[in-house]
């Protein structure tokens with residue numbers, strides 16, 4: 272008996288990972304359609320579209336292009352600017368992945384009649400107690416699970432993740448072995464795609480209406496310490512690049528947008544907090560997370576993992592009780608919950624104390 276060929280829609284950025292994902296999905300017998308979303312084009316550069324199209328031509332697969340620049344501007348870039356102006360720390364990649372990229376892949380897969388959809392993300396998935404979960408990628412240096420806590424079951428169950436079991440080194444080798452040299456040598460993308468590593472320059476260029484003005488640094492007692500360039504240029508916990516020289520290390524403790532005040536502290540312990548409230552949250556399987564005391568919360572991509580207990584609040588948010596205090600929690604940041612290598616959910620930090 273012949274089984275019909277299964278079809279998959281693959282998000283293709285023109286980069287190494289999604290190029291190798293196309294090869295591997297084809298090897299595994301899927302009928303692959305590539306799609307490149309036009310999210311953002313720096314200085315009008317569309318080379319990534321040509322690279323993705325060329326790769327599809329070489330592999331003999333169909334390639335689609337969807338222009339979503341307006342939606343990306345509204346939902347991701349404008350949000351990014353707005354968050355800084357509200358004294359918060361935005362998470363554009365988390366929002367883009369959970370609320371734009373994967374939902375768009377699902378939508379187009381439905382339009383095109385594709386069974387599955389895929390990306391080159393370094394994550395895996397696993398079914399536990401009947402629920403599909405994101406789990407960490409096998410390459411600890413590339414694992415992207417921290418960004419994917421917001422996906423519903425309808426997406427999780429249809430996603431294919433060919434990079435999940437591989438290391439980046441191996442992925443580059445595969446591209447080279449198969450003669451895809453440009454893909455093999457492409458540089459890894461760094462940071463936020465539309466913003467240089469120094470987000471201040473970006474804000475300076477995009478907020479020109481006087482909402483960012485020089486202001487004052489104060490200590491916790493309200494004593495004037497010096498001038499700053501404008502509160503959106505600082506994040507909670509920041510120590511370097513404050514442009515102020517006191518004969519001791521100081522950290523940003525509070526940001527007050529209305530008064531343009533930034534409060535500094537020389538005591539890292541003063542930045543420690545024990546509780547967080549999350550909005551815009553998603554939980555994969557409530558009984559695996561709520562009220563359990565072996566849950567890990569991460570608010571940074573690397574080098575931080577705290578035990579916590581998560582409960583629902585009466586007004587529909589999540590309350591996170593940290594078992595040990597955690598320093599430098601910024602509102603606007605994402606918190607992702609884990610048990611071992613399994614993502615249990617996450618949300619956006621509204622407040623902490």
Ligand SMILES: Nc1ncnc2c1ncn2[C@@H]1O[C@H](COP(=O)(O)OP(=O)(O)OP(=O)(O)O)[C@@H](O)[C@H]1O
Pocket residue numbers: 281282283284285286287288289290306307308309310372389390391392459460
């Ligand atoms: N413009 C895009 N259109 C469609 N899919 C995309 C686009 N950008 C990224 N993706 C998908 O999301 C995955 C993760 O993207 P991300 O930018 O985080 O990783 P990356 O390391 O740059 O990946 P790659 O090496 O494939 O460029 C990509 O592998 C790709 O499958």
